[in-house]
Amino acid sequence: MKANSVTAFSIRRTLRALVFAASALGFGAASAADYLAMSGSELYRRFCASCHGVEGRGDGPVADSFTVEVPDITLIARRRGGQFPRERIEKIIDGRHIIAAHGSRAMPIWGADLTRAEIGSPDAERAAQTIIRRLADHVEQMQRGSTGSR
Numbered sequence: 001m002k003a004n005s006v007t008a009f010s011i012r013r014t015l016r017a018l019v020f021a022a023s024a025l026g027f028g029a030a031s032a033a034d035y036l037a038m039s040g041s042e043l044y045r046r047f048c049a050s051c052h053g054v055e056g057r058g059d060g061p062v063a064d065s066f067t068v069e070v071p072d073i074t075l076i077a078r079r080r081g082g083q084f085p086r087e088r089i090e091k092i093i094d095g096r097h098i099i100a101a102h103g104s105r106a107m108p109i110w111g112a113d114l115t116r117a118e119i120g121s122p123d124a125e126r127a128a129q130t131i132i133r134r135l136a137d138h139v140e141q142m143q144r145g146s147t148g149s150r
């Protein structure tokens with residue numbers, strides 16, 4: 001394959017993934033207030049599963065569309081000696097922590113998106129923080145032990 005063909009293919013794959021992720025977010029259909037009624041598991045399925053997979057193993061339906069490997073988020077604590085870095089995970093979800101070595105950020109910045117979904121609401125930031133905490137709670141519950149079992 002020629003370089004131009006590879007580049008065009010990569011761009012099309014990335015655009016397909018972004019369109020899928022944006023449609024999964026579906027801000028037209030729900031507001032941050034609607035998301036506040038959801039459990040961490042429901043929020044995870046809504047915002048994360050398309051890339052990270054239902055079980056968090058990096059095998060979501062759009063994972064193959066990215067040029068970088070989507071991480072298995074069930075191994076976060078194991079990779080950190082059994083400690084779940086909760087604050088860092090919340091910052092990754094809401095966009096405050098960017099891993100520079102990974103290049104441009106492929107993961108959506110949910111904190112900014114959730115806050116914008118409720119423009120004009122004085123509780124927008126608090127609602128976004130609550131949703132992000134619930135997502136982090138769920139990711140923490142997904143962690144697998146050192147033997148590979150939950």
